[in-house]
Amino acid sequence: MSLTLDDLRVRTLGDCEYDSPFAEMLSTKRTSPHYVAEDDRVLVDDTVSVLLSHGVPIDRVPSFETAGPRKKIYFDPARTTVGIVTCGGLCPGLNDVIRGIVQELTEHYHVKRILGFRNGYQGLSKDSRHTTMELSLDRVRDINNAGGTILGSSRGAQDPEEMVDTLLIHEIDVLFVIGGDGSMRGATALTEVIDARKLDIAVVGVPKTIDNDLPYTDQSFGFQTAFARATDFIQSVFIESQAAENGVGIVKLMGRHSGFIACYAALSVNDADFVLIPEVPFGLEGDDGLLCRVERHLREHGQVVLVVAEGAGQHLLEASETKDKSGNAKLGDIGLFLKERITTKLSEVGLEPTVRYLDPSYAIRSVPANAYDSVYCVRLAHAAVHAGMAGRTQTVVVRWRRRFVHVPMALITGHRNEIDPDGDLWMSVLEATGQPANIGR
Numbered sequence: 001m002s003l004t005l006d007d008l009r010v011r012t013l014g015d016c017e018y019d020s021p022f023a024e025m026l027s028t029k030r031t032s033p034h035y036v037a038e039d040d041r042v043l044v045d046d047t048v049s050v051l052l053s054h055g056v057p058i059d060r061v062p063s064f065e066t067a068g069p070r071k072k073i074y075f076d077p078a079r080t081t082v083g084i085v086t087c088g089g090l091c092p093g094l095n096d097v098i099r100g101i102v103q104e105l106t107e108h109y110h111v112k113r114i115l116g117f118r119n120g121y122q123g124l125s126k127d128s129r130h131t132t133m134e135l136s137l138d139r140v141r142d143i144n145n146a147g148g149t150i151l152g153s154s155r156g157a158q159d160p161e162e163m164v165d166t167l168l169i170h171e172i173d174v175l176f177v178i179g180g181d182g183s184m185r186g187a188t189a190l191t192e193v194i195d196a197r198k199l200d201i202a203v204v205g206v207p208k209t210i211d212n213d214l215p216y217t218d219q220s221f222g223f224q225t226a227f228a229r230a231t232d233f234i235q236s237v238f239i240e241s242q243a244a245e246n247g248v249g250i251v252k253l254m255g256r257h258s259g260f261i262a263c264y265a266a267l268s269v270n271d272a273d274f275v276l277i278p279e280v281p282f283g284l285e286g287d288d289g290l291l292c293r294v295e296r297h298l299r300e301h302g303q304v305v306l307v308v309a310e311g312a313g314q315h316l317l318e319a320s321e322t323k324d325k326s327g328n329a330k331l332g333d334i335g336l337f338l339k340e341r342i343t344t345k346l347s348e349v350g351l352e353p354t355v356r357y358l359d360p361s362y363a364i365r366s367v368p369a370n371a372y373d374s375v376y377c378v379r380l381a382h383a384a385v386h387a388g389m390a391g392r393t394q395t396v397v398v399r400w401r402r403r404f405v406h407v408p409m410a411l412i413t414g415h416r417n418e419i420d421p422d423g424d425l426w427m428s429v430l431e432a433t434g435q436p437a438n439i440g441r
């Protein structure tokens, strides 16, 4: 997709007139390999050929506004009330982000009132708008040691008019939404009502998804923790299948539309023989199909390990019209399906298999963030606070090519981050597993 500078323009509520608590520290800072000054920008693309293809001077090629503290800010901290909400599925690091936001607002900006809305957007609805949680430093002190979110989360639509009424009742000036693509669509709907009513409320997003399926972000927070946890299950089925006669290990991992968890976990353990992801369709039948390939592998090596993303091979299953409360399609169970088909096939050819099947499901996303993700979360939290206090709205903070930047919400929800079958990640998976580029297709 070709972006223009206009697509990348971040919205702001107005001129920044208050001195930032960081003004003095920033006065001598210039762009360096480790810092981007607030009037500088970060390039979207990073290859010579793509940069040249734009055919415009370097200051006209697509670039993001840099994140970080500003010398001047929009909101007067002494009169600012902040809200925080976490929505959608769980993800390691949610509590780290909440804590980081509260710490930054309290210790540096000296914001006095921070409210957590309970149970996702549901907590902003008319019915539950009074069940807020006061977020003080004491309240968030050790929350990062636990998985989940102290605020709770939910799926399901709420009326944006009602939600904005709730923001007004609590006199919220800045709302931080920590959530995935659906949450960012919800946040966009909020900003539309805020605009229509000409209100002065900033909405800043911190993108969250263990599936790593949001675009314009290096890797989403919690993803590394989630795939690291997933490796335990691959190792288990590897060991089980190694010890059994005709051992088959199958692990199904989360990933509705994108197979990042499956690929990274499989590469990390480097013992998987087949990795199946939604982005690369495969067939079961025929000499080139998955079933014969599994059989051959088993005959040759005595064991076989498959890692399958939950969204893989959906074309092989009966289509389902079922949706969850947020309207996300409920998928068929490819893991159980493969377990049955592989068991039947191997039994038919006389290789009575010992099949070990694991579906760790929620076990990989309910854990606390690892050290790496915790660092990432706290830095995203700081960036979000700086963006909000500077009056940025309809904006998310992300890390892009190792720099923290502001991205308009519309870009984050515009398309999905998926594994490119022609890209180098999938090539690495093919190299590590030895599986062919096409299975039964």
Ligand SMILES: Nc1ncnc2c1ncn2[C@@H]1O[C@H](COP(=O)(O)OP(=O)(O)OP(=O)(O)O)[C@@H](O)[C@H]1O
Residues within 6 Å of the ligand: 087, 088, 089, 090, 120, 121, 122, 154, 155, 156, 157, 158, 179, 180, 181, 182, 183, 184, 185, 186, 187, 189, 208, 209, 210, 325, 326, 328
């Ligand atoms: N198009 C939309 N407009 C308004 N609100 C939406 C929209 N899509 C989703 N939402 C709301 O956003 C919240 C979270 O959405 P959803 O359950 O899809 O999770 P998510 O944020 O995409 O996170 P994840 O996919 O990582 O679990 C829900 O309350 C849902 O109703």
Ligand SMILES: O=P(O)(O)OC[C@H]1O[C@](O)(CO)[C@@H](O)[C@@H]1O
Residues within 6 Å of the ligand: 088, 089, 090, 209, 210, 211, 254, 255, 256, 310, 324, 365
């Ligand atoms: O059961 P829940 O909470 O709807 O979550 C399941 C989904 O959430 C995700 O982890 C995305 O957050 C998907 O991979 C998974 O299908």
Ligand SMILES: [Mg+2]
Residues within 6 Å of the ligand: 088, 180, 181, 182
């Ligand atoms: Mg989603």
